[in-house]
Amino acid sequence: MSLRTKSKILVFFLALVCYLALTSFTDYQEIIAGIAAALIVTLLAGGLLLQTEGKKNLFKRSLKAVEYMFRFLWEMTKANLHVAYLVLHPNLPIKPGIVKIKSSLKNESAITVLANSITLTPGTLTIDYNEKTGELYIHWIDVKSVDEKKDTEIIGAKFENLLKEVFE
Amino acid sequence: MKIIRWFAGLVVILAFLYMNFFYLEIELIVRLINVILFCSLFVLFRVIVGPSPADRIVAVDILGVLIIGLLALTSLWNDQSFFLDVGLIWALMSFIASLAFSKILEGRPLDD
């Protein structure tokens, strides 16, 4: 089975489940309408979801993904408390700057998830990604060091190791 | 000067919170909706005053996310789920609008 067919089947079932969950079906007509809508979606955009061949060990990878989600939620709560502290302080104790970190991830989806996670964790915001060198430019609200290795250690390392196991 | 402005803001916010939570006699969920409307006043302040175009784009983007929360509360208040449909579409449109605005800001054509 080719990658494109797999992707189309996955998209079809996802669209069907979404449709049925949104309409709270009570009748068989709803299911027929859902299948029709899911078919249209599959024909239009079916092949876009999966781009690279999946690896083995799906169960272990999903466990890692769940662990990643919990760590992400914890970091996000910390980020919000940090912003609340900054905003309520009368003197605004900020020291912003743009630093550069290096990422060893190669997979495109992994890079996207890493950049989004960095945006939602304490004090950091991804600005740009350089494909050739694998460097991420990050706006940091409270610069602790300007050394590239140290910054990578502080900002990126906590997500990067987990993401490597999830995606690669 | 900074401290004076901080205190002025504090006084305004405390006055609003007193009016909302202790003076008016309305349901709890309407009080919460009032808080979100007060927040969107701040966002509109940034849209009007914002010194650079990027500030205005940021404010419009944030308003889109804020509105989803407002519509969720409204749908709870009326017990009608179609407000959430409106919220989902609103989020979609505001996301695409942010992308288009920032492309224009960057100076590239839209079909790049």
Place this chain on the structure above:
Amino acid sequence: MIENIGMGFIILGILFDFFGVLGLVRLPDVYNRLQAATKCVTFGSAGILFGTFLMKGFTSFGFKALLGIAFIFLTSPVAAHVIARASHRSGIPLAKETTIDRYKEDNEGEK
């Protein structure tokens, strides 16, 4: 009981919404505003939607709320990233407290 927990999530969400919007007004330049506002308002709206989901359970109402959570978690960081890059490339200055700007140093040759 579950209704009270849902209401707790909603109140928490509104609190963080308020902090985020306060950050949008108080912080000095575009990038800092974007940080505060994106984090707090995303978390706050997700909290409100999660409270709605808890109060309504597994009905179509609840699933719409869950879909909304997934949606804002996917789109809001991307929008923040795009706006930050566009405003840096169009030359909007950073605040005067800024200590270092690696992006400008590396991209001076390209312009």
